[in-house]
Structures are given as C-alpha cells and as structure tokens.
Amino acid sequence: RVRDHAGPETVTLAHYRQRHAQYRTDPDLQAAHAAAPWLVVFDDHELADNWAGDIPKTPDAGFPARRAAALQAYYENMPLRASAKARNGGMRLYRRVEWGALATFHMLDTRQYRSDQACGDRYRSDCAERFDPHRTLLGADQQRWLLDGFAQSGARWDLLAQQVFFAPLELAAGPARGVNPDAWDGYVAERDRVITGIADSAVRNGVVLTGDVHAHWAAEIRRHPEDPLSAPVATELVTTSITSGGDGSDTRADVEAILPENPHIRYFSNRRGYLRATVTPDELRADFRTVPFVTRPGAPVTTAASFVIPDRLPQLL
Template sequence: METSRRTLIKAGAATGVALGVPLASASPADARKHAARLRSDPFTLGVACGDPWPDGFVIWTRLALEPLAGDGLGGMPSVPFRVEWEVARDPSFRRVVRRGSQQARPESAHTIHVELHGLPADRDYWYRFRCGRFDSRSGRARTAPRRGTMPSSLAMSFVSCSQFEHGYFTAYRRMAEDNPDLVLHLGDYQYEYTAGDYEAPGGNVRDHEGPETTTLETYRQRHAQYKTDPDLQAAHAVAPWLVVFDDHELDNNWADETPEKPEDGFLARRAAAFQAYYENMPLRRTSVPRGIDMQLYRRVAWGELATFHMLDTRQYRDDQGCGDGYDTDCPAAVDPSRSLTGAAQEAWLLNGFRRSQSRWDLLGQQVFFAQRDSDEGPLKTVSMDAWDGYVASRDRITQGWVDADVRNPVVLTGDVHAHWASDLKLDYDDPTTRTVGAELVCSSITSGGSGADSASGSHPWLKWNPHLRFQNNLRGYVRTQITPTEMQADFRCLPDVTTDTAAAFTRASFVIADREPGLHQTYDNPPAQAKRDGRSDREIGRDTIRWETQRP
C-alpha cells in the first residue's frame, strides 16, 4: 500500500538517513587534519548563494576531487573536512564582516550550507571558502531591502530547462554578464536521462555521465556533472538565486507520488532526488527534506517593491488527466476537485495575496499558466501538464488575486522550451473581458537544441489565442528591470547552443505599467532570417506540440 511505503521512508529519515542529520561526529582537529592533507583543488563545483532576506542569505559549496565519480561522492575520502568561509563587503576581501567554519561530511556528499543572519539590509557582499591550502572562487551575495522600504529598482533574470546534452550553457554566461541582482531558476535544472536517451534535433553535443538517475548516488553524480560547467558556475557566482524544481530533477512528468510510468521504488527514488537537490542548491534549513517531503514553496520579499511567491507545482498535484500531453475536452481538466498546487499551498498563496503590500507580486512557477489552445477550430485542445489541465485550480488563484486587489500580479514560468508572453484573463474564451495580469515565459537554456527563430506574431496559435502576445523558439532567458512604476521584460535569445561562443540579443521587449495589467510591447527586433530552416508557421506550431507531448 502506497501510504505505508511513504510512512516507512519518512521513518527512515528520522533514524538519521536523511540529509541534515549527521550519522557520526568528528572532532574539529580530525576534520582540520583531513583538509590539510588534500593535494588537489576540491572546489571543482563552484559556489552559490540563495534565498536572500533583509538580514542575510545562504552560501553554498560542495567538495569534489573527481566530480564524475560513480559513487556520487566526488572522489572524496569518506571522512569529514573542515571548510572555512568568509563574507566581505568588497570583492578583494579587505573588509571581512563574518567568518567561520563548518565540517563537510560524507553523509551529505561534502556539501556546505551557511545560513547568514544579522547583516545590514540592501547591500552587496562577497563570499568564499577555504579547505586546507585551497581557496574557492568568490561569489557575490546580496541582502534584500528591509520591509517598509521602496527600492528604486531590481534587476532580476529568470531561467529554466538546462539539458546538458542538448547544448552549451552559454545562456547562463550571457545572463551573468548582465550582472543581475537576483536570479530565479524555475525548474529542470538537471535531467535524469542516460546518455542519448533524449536527443535534440540535429543530435546532442555532449553526453551525460552514468545511468538514468534513480538512486542517491546517481542524482549526486548528475548534479556534480552539471555543476562542473563553467558557464553555470559563473551564473551562480554573480548573484543570489531563488530555485524551485519541476519534473526532470526527479522523473519526467511525475505528479506527487505518481511516476510517469509505473515503477517499483518510486518513493525511494523521490526521496533520493530531493536529498540530492537540497545538497546541491543554496537553500535554507527550512527546505531540508524529510523522507519524500520537501518544503520548497516560500515567499521572499524585496522591500515593498516586490514579493516573490515561489511555487511547487509537482509535489502536491493531482496526476495529469487524460495523459500527459495535449487533449480535447478532457473531463478531468475542468474537475473542480483537482489541484495543481494542493489545498495547503493554494491557501498559503491566497493568504499571501490578501496580506501583500508589495508593488509587484510575482509567482515563480513551472508550467504554462494562461490558456493555450492548439486547435484553430471549435474544439479546445490544451496541455494536460499545464494549468490548462487544472482549470478550476487556475481560476481560484486568478480570482484570488483579483479579490485581494493585488496591485500588479505577474506569473513567471519555465518548462516549455520557448519564449512566450501572455495577458491573463478570468475568461479566456471571451477576449473582450478585462486583463487581470501578465505571464512571462522564459525559453530553455538548452533543452530542445538550438530551436528556430521566427518573426514576432508568426506563431499560428497567437491568431486564435489573442491573449497570447509573443512567442519565439530560440534558447535564452528573460531579463527584467523592476521599478515602482513599471516592469520591463527583455526576451534574450541565442542564435544557437551548439557552440559556446554565441552572443545574446533581445528579440522583443515588453513593459507592464503600474496598475495597468497586461503587456505593452516596446521593442520588436525582426530576425535576419525568420524561418531559417524553411518551415511554415503551421509546421512550427505542430513541432511545438510534438516537443511538449513526445519528449522522453
């Protein structure tokens, strides 16, 4: 019985198997001796910062001498190591404000999470680590502005979907070069497949190491492989991140306790994936997994300028109705009892709307929010894996921000491997109804290969979904500038991901004005070759369905 299996795994967490409960203690002297004996650099996976609050943030690193080691422990001896850390007000570390040390233990794959408190608000900091005679690279951290203050601006970029095999992570590098204050990663940070099982059009440019990730060892190894990428390391080092997972951090299209395909031991796989995810992300102690459960939805405020409601649309959802792909008139999609967030998270979100005093309320989440009908005719054909498959759940949340008089609601989305921009409605079937918000969807970093460029407005679905305002199928990220009067979004694109030197450019820009829900396009950069592979608009539309329904 599923419930008893879940209880068993939860009980395992209480015995000390789960992350955050040390199996054994070592003396500080021993940990220091082990660090002194290191003969090569253990900081091969870089550094990271996350979850900024007005008085602090989390800094992270992980020791790995051989990152791709099959046991997932990075070639580290099975002993604790003393790791020193310091935080400074300047990048040269002349004004150190905090320092300390922690033991990096084998039972947590030699990861370090330092949770800083008591720092002044709204300031830049720099941090670094040392183990023995080796220093890590430095990273930039930042405290959020205090509540009750109105910052003049926030430079925030958001990303999703980085399939290592499908291309180079150049988009991470280009994002880092923009020097954002904050980065949101909205899911599919890593992918679970064996090398070659998920192939991009034109072939993969590099391979995954190891088998499909199903165990703690293989998830740790896969995270380590991704963290070795220099472009990803640069993106982590430039600013604090807010992270949430989607499906591929565990298994394609999973839903709560249901895998994509029947498999024995899925709950144990879920517990392993969550533990490895926490180990490798700059998350606070409140997100330490307990068996198969992980508290990931949370709120982060940026003074009175913005509140980020970071959602988890996988862990509590009802299973997708009528399959995982596109379907027409699926009864489950409109069943009011079904939820994408689960009842507790939905209540938490609605309460956050009612209590919000922010100029901008931003929902950082994973799957397409607006209605997206792929059928030109009278039938409605939509994705079961998006909010279209949970219409009542979407309606309750949209009505919730309307009833709470949320000043400027904006949904930030990943997952679909293409840039999109949408006006949000209470009734998508009546285009004359008022717009009540906006959705910005970032393309993938690499997933799906290089993609294809097209002129703004050329995607066929925009013709019969008038609330959909923009689409482009190149890879990239979304760069935003948020001020008290407006939010500008630049859809940044790369011409290809098969080389590691591609430059980024802005294909289109939109502005959302304070108290004016909806999108105003301010910039449209026509592509030099709108359809470089010679396909028609309708073929491009069919390919969108194919990639979202037939991906492995």
C-alpha cells in the same frame, strides 16, 4: 547535443548526485551563480518526466525511493535554506521572499502536491476531467498559503515564480480542442481560484514567471481566461531554455498555426536564452534575450523583444 550525460538514467541517490555534480562543473553555470543570487524551484525533470505527487508517469514500484533520492540530491546541490531540507520523502519548497516594499516573490511548488494529470496526460487532448473543481496543482495547504499572501500583500509587484504554463493555450488549430494537461489547463478550477485571488485582493500588480516549455512566450491573463473580452488581471512571462532544444528558430510552424486561437498570447520565440526583468515602482520591463546558436561557444546575445507592464495596468505594452 549540447552535452552528453554521464551515467545511466537517474534513479538512485548516487545517480542524482552524479548528475548534479556534472552540471556543477559547467563553467558557465558556475559563473551564473557567482554573478547573482538565485531563488530556485524545481519542475518535473529534477526527478522524472511529468510526475504528480506520489504518482509517476509510468507505473514504478520503486518511485517513492526514487522521489526521496531526487529531493535529497536537489537540496544538497541547490541554494536553499535549511527549512527546505528533505524529510520523509518530501521537502517544503514553496515560500515567500520579499524585496523590500517593491516586490514579493511567491515561489510555488506545482509537483509535490498535484493531482494526477487529466486526459491520460495526453498532449494536445481535451476532456471534462480537467474542469473538476477537486483537482489541484498546489494542494490545499499551499493554495491557502498563496491566497492568504495575496490578501495581505503590501508589495508593488507580486511575482509568482512557478513551473508550468499558466495562461490557457489552445494547441489545436480550427474547431478542434487540445491542451497540455500537465499545465494549468489541466487544473482549470484551481487556476480560476488563483486568478480570482489576484483580482479580488490587495495585489497591485500580479506577474506570473514560468519555465517548462523550452521557448519564450508572453501572455495576458484575463479574469475569465476563456473569454478574450474579459478584463485583464495579470501577465505571464515564460522564459526559454538555456540549451535544451538545440539552436532553435525564431518561430515554429506548429505555433504559427495556433496563434490565431490564442489572442492573449503576445509573443513567441523558439530561440534559446533567458528572460531579464527590470522592476521599478513604475513598471516592469521584460527583455527576451536570445542567442542564435548554443551548439558551439561564442554566440552573441541580443534582445529579441521587450515589453513594459505599467504599474496598475496588467497588459504587455
């Protein structure tokens, strides 16, 4: 374990404040915040595992109060503007940040407005429910806001900073089918609407920036995600965790077994680290940075893989 957490499982406002305070005393985190500006969005574990809207993963009559407490503590401790202030158990976290004419960051919230996970939220499962066109990850207002932003884009690069794996990911080897219904694979129709919004709008270069899965991945997004021969529309860069998962490994046997099922996946690493993207008018260069260990200090950082996304060419080269 890289760290032991102080206090019990976070449930109350005092608990969430304590947990944030513990992380804020980490000198490496303090140095990271001092080194660069941050744009932040949360995923599930800022509150509880795999929550969806006002629905917890397991039944909990106290969940509304727990959600309100988690969002309040998040606002108090993270670099957010006053517009994100928590109110009535929720907060407006999705927003757009422009970096001149070079890049627009679409900061998404895929937790507060989502439909409950399909397939009973069983990892490596499959069901017809995940194709229901009424299912949503973004909610109607945020989806409309995102598509309107695509239609009006004047940036060279449109970057979707969001939480869960966007590209399809077949998790079962062979003829069986299995996905992660907590990711966009559980909300297929809405993913199709977002892909269409990128392809049929003013977006010049669409890149999805993702976290959640505690490993490095790189993928190409096709116009029809289930058809590997359809035209590429965007790319996805998934960053690993900084410490979660321990030292890790260069690869994993379970992932090697499914890579033939996912020809659009271009890279995987189970090491800890971070993703560094250098954006210019002509290209986006993605460097997957890794360290050999995190269970003790002093690890050297190296670039394990690099990809270039050229202007107007949604491919990983």
